[in-house]
Amino acid sequence: MTRIVLATHNKGKVAELHRILGELDVVGLDEFPGAPDVAETELTFEGNALLKARAVAAFTGLPAVADDSGLCVDALNGMPGVLSARWSGRYGAATGDRDTANLRLVLDQLADVPDELRGGAFVCAAVLVVPGGVEHCVEGRLRGTVIREPRGTGGFGYDPIFVPDGGERSTAELSAEEKDAISHRGRAFRALSELIPQALG
Numbered sequence: 710m711t712r713i714v715l716a717t718h719n720k721g722k723v724a725e726l727h728r729i730l731g732e733l734d735v736v737g738l739d740e741f742p743g744a745p746d747v748a749e750t751e752l753t754f755e756g757n758a759l760l761k762a763r764a765v766a767a768f769t770g771l772p773a774v775a776d777d778s779g780l781c782v783d784a785l786n787g788m789p790g791v792l793s794a795r796w797s798g799r800y801g802a803a804t805g806d807r808d809t810a811n812l813r814l815v816l817d818q819l820a821d822v823p824d825e826l827r828g829g830a831f832v833c834a835a836v837l838v839v840p841g842g843v844e845h846c847v848e849g850r851l852r853g854t855v856i857r858e859p860r861g862t863g864g865f866g867y868d869p870i871f872v873p874d875g876g877e878r879s880t881a882e883l884s885a886e887e888k889d890a891i892s893h894r895g896r897a898f899r900a901l902s903e904l905i906p907q908a909l910g
């Protein structure tokens with residue numbers, strides 16, 4: 710079986726991708742010291758995911774999959790979007806807990822927004838880049854609502870403040886399997902994995 714490299718430094722994603730792509734031989738970037746840390750300079754999830762996967766495929770010579778994802782809030786005109794990881798900027802980084810600083814900032818920005826206008830979506834672009842071969846990109850989404858206080862300890866990132874439509878619990882209160890079944894990343898990578906056998910041909 711051909712090895713596939715996961716082109717991400719995010720431990721929360723690595724855990725999810727190992728579960729979702731379970732049957733494939735996937736390895737993390739930890740196995741490749743010196744792998745490039747790619748600046749996310751594009752304005753779309755797809756563009757940034759391609760930057761990350763192309764750089765890692767070129768560096769390792771192996772097929773690479775990457776994810777670029779984030780939270781898109783209706784009342785913020787789709788932001789933080791591709792800026793989700795860096796939303797609280799240098800101030801959040803200085804706290805040593807960027808995820809918490811990021812979600813606190815979103816909660817502050819939505820403080821005056823009523824419950825019925827707090828909709829949004831987690832969005833994930835999943836890409837596969839085969840060195841000298843094909844590139845595939847698929848997108849997955851999960852609609853939901855931004856709640857007013859963090860709840861739950863599972864997952865990562867904005868999970869404690871997001872309740873998927875049709876449920877009561879935040880994505881940080883779901884089991885790993887429950888989140889994978891409905892998540893933007895689960896949907897995107899299950900669709901991508903169907904393209905992998907032929908792409909690696």
Ligand SMILES: O=c1nc[nH]c2c1ncn2[C@H]1C[C@H](O)[C@@H](COP(=O)(O)OP(=O)(O)OP(=O)(O)O)O1
Nearest residue numbers: 717718719776777778779780793794865866867868
């Ligand atoms: O399921 C999720 N549950 C909660 N939050 C999530 C999720 N999926 C993405 N997010 C948030 C986390 C981070 O603030 C941003 C991803 O940013 P993104 O650039 O794709 O990832 P990253 O910089 O952490 O790792 P890397 O670029 O190495 O893959 O969106």
Ligand SMILES: [Mg+2]
Nearest residue numbers: 719749777794
């Ligand atoms: Mg990133």
